[in-house]
Amino acid sequence: MKLPKIREVIEAVKALIVGPYTSKFPKVPHKPHPNFRGQPKYNDKKCVGCLACEEVCPVGALAHKDITDDKKNPKRLMIHYTDTCIFCGQCEAACISDHEGIKLSNDWELSFFDRTKAEETIEKELALCEICSSPVACKDHLKWISEKIGELTYSNPTLYLSRLKSLGIIDENIISALRDDGRSDRAKILCARCRRETTLTTK
Ligand code: SF4
Ligand code: SF4
Numbered sequence: 001m002k003l004p005k006i007r008e009v010i011e012a013v014k015a016l017i018v019g020p021y022t023s024k025f026p027k028v029p030h031k032p033h034p035n036f037r038g039q040p041k042y043n044d045k046k047c048v049g050c051l052a053c054e055e056v057c058p059v060g061a062l063a064h065k066d067i068t069d070d071k072k073n074p075k076r077l078m079i080h081y082t083d084t085c086i087f088c089g090q091c092e093a094a095c096i097s098d099h100e101g102i103k104l105s106n107d108w109e110l111s112f113f114d115r116t117k118a119e120e121t122i123e124k125e126l127a128l129c130e131i132c133s134s135p136v137a138c139k140d141h142l143k144w145i146s147e148k149i150g151e152l153t154y155s156n157p158t159l160y161l162s163r164l165k166s167l168g169i170i171d172e173n174i175i176s177a178l179r180d181d182g183r184s185d186r187a188k189i190l191c192a193r194c195r196r197e198t199t200l201t202t203k
Pocket of ligand 1: 040056057058059060061062080084085086087088089090091092
């Protein structure tokens with residue numbers, strides 16, 4: 001008969017005194033270790049919709065869709081594909097919003113039956129270009145930039161108009177979609193292409 005090794009005997013005696021290492025899951029809920037790296041979760045109060053996390057995700061588990069059919073309520077849908085994520089934490093590390101827009105949680109019980117439902121989403125309000133209606137950035141992102149750069153905000157009409165709108169100082173619904181190729185085009189919320197064109201072509 002093969003005799004047990006000394007280490008195994010010590011482990012067996014220890015288990016008799018302090019109890020087994022294995023948990024009684026699923027009878028008893030499993031408590032993950034405090035440093036456990038589980039599924040990342042968006043925090044819609046903190047996320048500004050900048051897409052930095054999407055850029056760094058190594059497996060394409062993050063994506064977005066800009067929904068602009070309703071010009072009065074354009075939105076960016078931020079999507080996390082939970083079946084693709086490898087819980088590497090790169091998104092949290094790259095998050096510009098104090099690493100709190102998306103954070104690893106201790107959520108580990110992730111089995112599901114329908115793979116098409118393996119996604120979590122949040123919505124962010126979008127600002128559209130007042131000339132071509134293409135997305136400029138999320139409103140929270142423009143606010144974040146303006147808070148970061150302080151008075152330099154006044155050097156960029158897109159930033160200061162967005163700021164005035166978010167503060168309720170000018171009407172949110174003043175959208176001048178007509179292009180006049182004149183000076184007034186420069187004082188609008190514009191995408192980079194329209195800003196370049198108005199700057200170069202303004203008479
Ligand atoms: S934890 Fe890693 S794989 Fe998962 S969404 Fe974040 S960056 Fe992508
Ligand atoms: S704020 Fe953070 S979570 Fe939100 S899009 Fe940017 S990097 Fe991603």
